[in-house]
Amino acid sequence: MHKRPWNRLTPAIAALMVLSAPALAQDDDAFYRDMFEPLPALPPIPADNSMTREKIELGKMLFFEPRISSSGVISCATCHNPALGWTDRIPRAVGHLGQEGSRNTPTVLNAGFLEAQFWDGREATLEGQALGPIAADVEMAMDLDQAVARLQEFETYREHFAAAFPDDAEPINADNVAQAIASFERTLNTPNSPFDRYLRGDEGALTEDQIAGMRLFVDVGCASCHNGPVLSDSNYHVFDAPGSEDEGRFVVTGDEADRFAFRTPTLRNVAVTYPYFNNGSVEDLHQAVYMMGDQMLGYEFTDGELDQVVAFLHALTGEMPAITPPALP
Amino acid sequence: MHKRPWNRLTPAIAALMVLSAPALAQDDDAFYRDMFEPLPALPPIPADNSMTREKIELGKMLFFEPRISSSGVISCATCHNPALGWTDRIPRAVGHLGQEGSRNTPTVLNAGFLEAQFWDGREATLEGQALGPIAADVEMAMDLDQAVARLQEFETYREHFAAAFPDDAEPINADNVAQAIASFERTLNTPNSPFDRYLRGDEGALTEDQIAGMRLFVDVGCASCHNGPVLSDSNYHVFDAPGSEDEGRFVVTGDEADRFAFRTPTLRNVAVTYPYFNNGSVEDLHQAVYMMGDQMLGYEFTDGELDQVVAFLHALTGEMPAITPPALP
Structure with a gap:
């Protein structure tokens, strides 16, 4: 044992x-x-990701956005479902093509207070966590470059990223996706x-x-x-x-x-x-x-x-x- | 031609x-x-499905309930997504195991005003429409008896069905699932x-x-x-x-x-x-x-x-x- x-x-x-x-x-x-x-x-806010209204609003959009999955129908909110305590209430996560992952979905609620993310703590921060499920084969299964390219097609996203990251010449990128989602998640407290x-x-x-x-x-x-x-x-x-x-x-x-x-x-x-x-x-x-x-x-x-x-x-x-x-x- | x-x-x-x-x-x-x-x-309310607060509330729960799909993660709201105009904004619906259906998802918005449901009009009413996607192999892929059995496990659903259908001895059944969902959908007008x-x-x-x-x-x-x-x-x-x-x-x-x-x-x-x-x-x-x-x-x-x-x-x-x-x- x-x-x-x-x-x-x-x-x-x-x-x-x-x-x-x-x-x-x-x-x-x-x-x-x-x-x-x-x-x-509120949980601790990292020095390199100040929490602004614009980031929170953008992060909320991205959290609910299924078109950054390769099937077009899976978003963060699929497994972190607001109707189900921001988790899925099934034993193990079910993602792309109905594949079952090996672990239970942790709730996003109050996750900003944890100093280690995922069941194995492989990421320390929400920013580090946010992109994992987008790219994971058994979850959203989307190449991050493709996800970014998809977002760039929408004028609305171009406006929102520019407002959330006004200092960036090319604000739509994977790091900013992560920063925005993490900012939104830090509002999900109970x-x-x-x-x-x-x-x-x-x-x-x-x-x-x-x-x-x-x-x-x-x-x-x-x-x-x-x-x-x-x-x-x-x-x-x-x-x-x-x-x-x-x-x-x-x-x-x-x-x-x-x-x-x-x-x-x-x-x-x-x-x-x-x-x-x-x-x-x-x-x-x-x-x-x-x-x-x-x-x-x-x-x-x-x-x-x-x-x-x-x-x-x-x-x-x-x-x-x-x-x-x-x-x- | x-x-x-x-x-x-x-x-x-x-x-x-x-x-x-x-x-x-x-x-x-x-x-x-x-x-x-x-x-x-409001759209026309059918004589045999009066619209009550209890039915609407239950119907909303069922509309967002993924555990009446065989994967446990697909609900009506997956394809009729409130964030996407109550449709999915992809060419053809993607459902169980990532299968792509043959038709575009119609919006639920104002659907109660239509006298024919589905692209081919195979159902006349929202009540007739509601159960189709639960059972369809390429959508939620859930046997309706199993869906009903799953709902019966939850005390909360037992209470809500009893409140919505007070005259029924066994209120949790497929017909009442359809009636409740249709009642909720009749509120989704713009x-x-x-x-x-x-x-x-x-x-x-x-x-x-x-x-x-x-x-x-x-x-x-x-x-x-x-x-x-x-x-x-x-x-x-x-x-x-x-x-x-x-x-x-x-x-x-x-x-x-x-x-x-x-x-x-x-x-x-x-x-x-x-x-x-x-x-x-x-x-x-x-x-x-x-x-x-x-x-x-x-x-x-x-x-x-x-x-x-x-x-x-x-x-x-x-x-x-x-x-x-x-x-x-």
Whole structure:
């Protein structure tokens, strides 16, 4: 079995890994709340891609633009579907010619807060991520030069690229496609979940079960990896999803320690971004939580505890971005 | 050549076919305006499918639901894409496994006003049309029983179908899927185009070129078939699109007179629903108008006339429905 030793640490030690001096016996839940952070209004904006209205608007057009796929009908929004939590809710992505990819589609929601993109973290930024699916044979299957050439045919795109990148003599190019899409994606955040309201001081925002679930989530050790504003450490951990033969991060680094390791996914909106794991092999959230406890923490949740943790996870569903489809040329 | 004799009628006679006693020499444009009708707020509602808020909401969900396709990623909205004038703006529809169909995707916009659906009119109503693409091998490729079974798995759909069809003991069935989708589609209308405002008395709503184009459109005979609120007679006419071998209405009726005949498409929003003709073989609106004049009316538009008619056709672009994607279960 490809397990790292800490996968079998006891819950107490797992908690210790995060907090050097935990004060578990406090009267209120400040200890628990401090593991997390309300979702900021915006993720970090890179210095070399300032976020302008023009870029966001253009990025939204490109995100919904199927004519930069070789079939002409697949866009970013096909798999990152606004109607489906900005993912596809099927086990593995289906793209060009109906081919099935090997991995589950991650949601775009709050992705700007992650420090590693894709399940294997092969790109650090949204800009780095954006062009991958356009070119991938099993996704949009479009040569990037052809995609750029297609966009250049439209006067509307020529105007929008010029407005978004006023300093560029030839603004329609692959880098700018990536910058615009990334700028749009940084607007796709889900603030004001019950958990955010709770973290900001509204104690009534969570039910008793949800608060109990939050405590369990921390005490058992889930928060060792699922912490911070999007409940992900953006780091890599070995996990063995049912039926998966995917070597994960190892494919990127060639480092044996990375074999079968995957980037910790965000848990924000986890209740509406099923199915779970790198290969989408588990549809039920109770089952997913049980397996994570068992495999990552050596902890066997009882049915009652699972109900509470799942109740807590439902409190991570925030307000979906209100998006109307753009009018494409 | 498969031409009907009236395809070569002179413009004057073509005009006579529509109006028995045309008064061509009026001072104002009342004669021309009377050929058309401002778009009503809603199309006719069938007696056996009353339009309720619950049906519309459910129909919107189903319209955007890709999990009733066998790949799990193709929905009605894939080809009838809100970002692309509720069509796909490619020559021929691309569906399951990337297969290309033989016909251009008609827009859903204002489709409730047509008395015949599909290019060959094989269904009269939106209810009759709605299930075809779900089951078609080259579109969503989903067995209808399987589609219904898939919907039954979701508590949210069970609730929505029960609310939309309160008198049905088993409300989730294919007929009700069709009724709900049709109800939603009847909301997808595009009122208040410049031409509508002109027809209602706002003489400044059209430019001089657009008014000249409207007159030409009537005088040359286009309005013989393109008349009424959506500028379609919902009838069948033989047309020979470049490269088409499609037998059209003949496939439905077996009637020799219908060979190569197609239902007159609506011209509402024609400027944003390119490419044109049954096989999407022509992308340019000037070229499409020229070919229609030449082939259907034996009239060769000059370049200046084409500009005017095309300007008029641009005045048929109305207000797009403001749709936010539904939140699917």
